[in-house]
Amino acid sequence: MPHRTFLCRLIFCAIFSVSIINVFNGASSPSFFLHYSKPAAALQHHVVCPQSELADDVLVVLRTGATESRQKVPVHFQTTLRCVPHFIILSDLDEEIEGHAVHDVLGGHGGVTEKKRNEHDDFKLYHQLQKHGRQNVDSQRVIMAESGSSKGDYLNTGNEGWKLDKWKFLPMIDRSYQEMPNAKWYVFIEADTFLGWNNLLEYLANFDPSKPYYIGKHLYINDIEFGYGGAGFVLSNPAMRKVIEQRSMRFRDYEDFTATHWVGDCALGKVLEDAKVPLHRAFPHFQGDSPATLDPATSKIDRTAWCFPVITYHHVSPAEISDLWRFEQEWYKKVCVPRPWYTRDLKRTNYKADCATLARHLTSPPRCLP
Template sequence: MYKVEGVVDPILRTGATEAHEKLPIHFQTVLTCIPDFVIYSDFEEDIAGHHLHDILSEVDEDLRQSNPDFKLYNKLRAHGRDGLDYETLFGSGSGGATDNPGWKLDKWKFMPMVDRALRHRPEAKWFVFVEGDTYLVWQNMMEWLSKLDPGRPHYLGKHMYIGSVLFGHGGSGFALSNPAMQRVSQRWRQARAEIEAYTAESWAGDMVLGKIIKDVGIDMFWAFPHLQGDSPTTMDWNVSKLGREPWCYAPATFHHLNSREYEALWAFEQQWLLGHPYPSWTSPKFGDIFKAVILPQLRERRDSWDNMAAGTKYSTEAFVRLTEEDRRALSPAERQAPGSFEGCRAACESQESCIQFSFSPGRCATSTELRLGHAADVPCLEYSNAAAMCLKPGSGRRVEGSLSSSEEFIQAGWIMSRVSKYVERLDDSCVHIEEEWIS
């Protein structure tokens, strides 16, 4: 356990529609290492001995009574969890949508959350905000923040835009230094009615917060790759953004994890700590996590598995529509690709940079991006970078939505000789990285 009082205040944001599902794994894993944290929700309650604070009580009472976004909140206040009824089935998160009650409430939490967190722990140097499906690599986060000056106004975020507004994506986690918190809190108190009016017209609370932070003169620090919008099972391990590839850097968060993925990462962290105890602590890198958690799960063939291959696609349906000239342009391996798992593999092997593929009857997809993916009966993730690559049974295409049946025959494969070379090449690239932290 590491001493954090007066240094970092971790804040977890959740809601009544998801709290009982998503919080327990936090209490069993990462939060066991953090002696002092706070949980803000839209409903005051206790879960597994931990108190959840109603952050929406900070919003203007007249607004709560008049704005339809607060319909669920007012039902919760009046009837407790008995007021959830159908909203429970359509809560925010992987099963939700932008017009569901839980999502509508969520955008109102960000500004009052900053103000209340500062009142709760005014002496903290850093405030780290995460969601119910965010995995916080706590030791890494502490190490990263120690590289930065907490006396300056910092806003660390995974970059995202809505229109022209740049902000730190809430699910990826973001961090504010104490001076930044003070500026935002002061702005909230001075212009609360104006900010609430802007929130009412806006789509996302993390965007509202990002705009206000910019308004008070603080630029966002682009924290990629330390803050991640996807989980280790869905991220592209060789993605390049801002001229950086994750492999050689240290992660501070992952997003969109299910309980099994939490457990796998937690087990990795415990094993890593045993092998790298203080004072000889070394931060685990993305490459370390890949080799320990992801690589052992890759193989030549996995049945009932969608590895989210998202490159060249072949299907018997599409072939029928091809002109004779287009058919002749295909290689023999490509013509056979949708016919069988072996044919799909051959098509991938015929492409020099292809590293993985997926097959279902009449469909083959090959990819130059390496992902583990998930069991075929796991729901697709909404609002994830990988959402568009999730295979929906019977559709013949990848769509954002739920994979509702495990009966669809899906197989995944990796060209393991190329995976080995992939790992070697990325390991070699780390020679040119002098510091694992972007600061």
């Protein structure tokens, strides 16, 4: 593991250096202040949460399943989600994990039809969960290895939880929109995805949320292009509404499409294609690999991994998510404490203070300068 830890840090140093370069070039620099969105975070005074005007307009949706949720979800409450004002956890079982509600997205309004749930073999596990709860769930194999599965999740088709997962993609659009209908952006990640919150906010600031955007790492199955769910993807509010409308017009057709395809992100890509919302290819900002398995020489759409700030990593274990979070926090503190600061109101007095002092004295988010 020492060489993997070193590689993680090396890659992060290269990525974060881009932010510093942007500051020297006069480009937008990260905004920082101690903003505790969750009670658990408020008790930890050493946590530094990047913030921007967009933060309250973003809903982060973490998709998981009962076969992995207890092992993989808690680390997110201890790391990135501590800085996220609005998030929801969607699964195949209603339960509570460390005080946070986890919602079954397959049943009820907007979920999979009862007819399809009763007739399709993929729902064997779902019926067991609804009848017996978590009993015997632990017998399902959960991939917890460092840097994820060397085979890749698209080859993990024998897992019952994996079979059930593809049915969540379309219902989770309706459920997420119901949760926060006025959000400008909806960000979808998985339990083994690391999310760089600050890089996400900086990236989304370049797009007009009043337009239908579908943003993610592109993949193809046959002739359908879609955003890879493991790398995370983003939909704007207008794009969400288009999906919901399109799906409502051909509900059974899209259920049949999902039944005959092996991944749900492809089914969502099909609905968006029919709704005339093309994918905005976001490689290498959204990564399908972990830092330890990422090949920086890989080139897609005339881009390599270098000089692009990473927003997500995939196939990362809880331990690796914690390591990445700690590295990120250490970097923020080195950049921000102590530094000269300024506010958006140029008439105000400049302060020289650390993040905590500024959080107490400034009414608008400070910007950190090198």
